[in-house]
Amino acid sequence: MEKKKVILALAINSVITVLELIAVIRSFMEMKLYMFCYYTVLSNLFLLVASILCILGEIKILRGEEEFLSQKVSRIKYMATCTVSVTFLVVVFILTPTTIGENSSLIKNFIHLMVDGSMLYMHFLCPVLAFISYTVLEKPQVYNRKLPRLAIIPTLIYAAVLIILNIARVVVGPYPFLMVMYNPVHMSIIWAFGVIGFAYLIAIMVNVVSKR
Numbered sequence: 001m002e003k004k005k006v007i008l009a010l011a012i013n014s015v016i017t018v019l020e021l022i023a024v025i026r027s028f029m030e031m032k033l034y035m036f037c038y039y040t041v042l043s044n045l046f047l048l049v050a051s052i053l054c055i056l057g058e059i060k061i062l063r064g065e066e067e068f069l070s071q072k073v074s075r076i077k078y079m080a081t082c083t084v085s086v087t088f089l090v091v092v093f094i095l096t097p098t099t100i101g102e103n104s105s106l107i108k109n110f111i112h113l114m115v116d117g118s119m120l121y122m123h124f125l126c127p128v129l130a131f132i133s134y135t136v137l138e139k140p141q142v143y144n145r146k147l148p149r150l151a152i153i154p155t156l157i158y159a160a161v162l163i164i165l166n167i168a169r170v171v172v173g174p175y176p177f178l179m180v181m182y183n184p185v186h187m188s189i190i191w192a193f194g195v196i197g198f199a200y201l202i203a204i205m206v207n208v209v210s211k212r
Contacts, residue, residue, distance in 0.1 A: 009137035023121035043083035050080035088127035148203035
């Protein structure tokens with residue numbers, strides 16, 4: 001990796017780490033342990049871990065101990081980038097139009113979901129910074145077409161666990177498309193395949209963009 005890119009990537013990952021810590025603390029203060037029911041929070045916690053691993057790897061590169069980020073760290077950062085990209089795009093294309101209140105509008109709801117409270121960090125800043133750092137600065141050493149299959153595993157696990165918890169009536173939602181006890185069966189199936197397919201397309205997109 002070029003030294004300038006390593007330094008910039010290190011700086012961005014440091015910023016992500018600080019922002020994620022702020023967001024996690026604020027989320028805990030607002031929701032306590034219930035925050036772990038949200039894909040947004042879990043994907044951003046994943047990004048926090050990935051960013052710390054990248055910081056450690058990039059420090060080694062600057063010290064001359066390594067030439068590139070290890071393949072494991074690169075894959076973890078890729079998976080984390082994909083999950084927070086899902087968060088960002090689900091907010092834009094699904095949550096924004098489906099959660100408009102009576103006294104709100106599409107634009108107002110979009111702004112609310114992007115900038116209010118910890119959502120500023122988890123829905124907007126950290127996903128954007130992660131996408132830039134991975135696709136522009138921390139490009140994988142070898143392009144791998146199989147990576148998107150790996151990237152959707154966290155989303156599959158989350159969906160399976162939350163659907164089971166909804167069926168068991170332990171939690172409700174927390175997203176409209178997870179409320180399987182209140183949605184028609186066919187709509188739940190459509191939502192499930194739609195969201196997983198959406199996550200897979202995002203993983204392909206991130207993989208292709210990082211190749212350029």
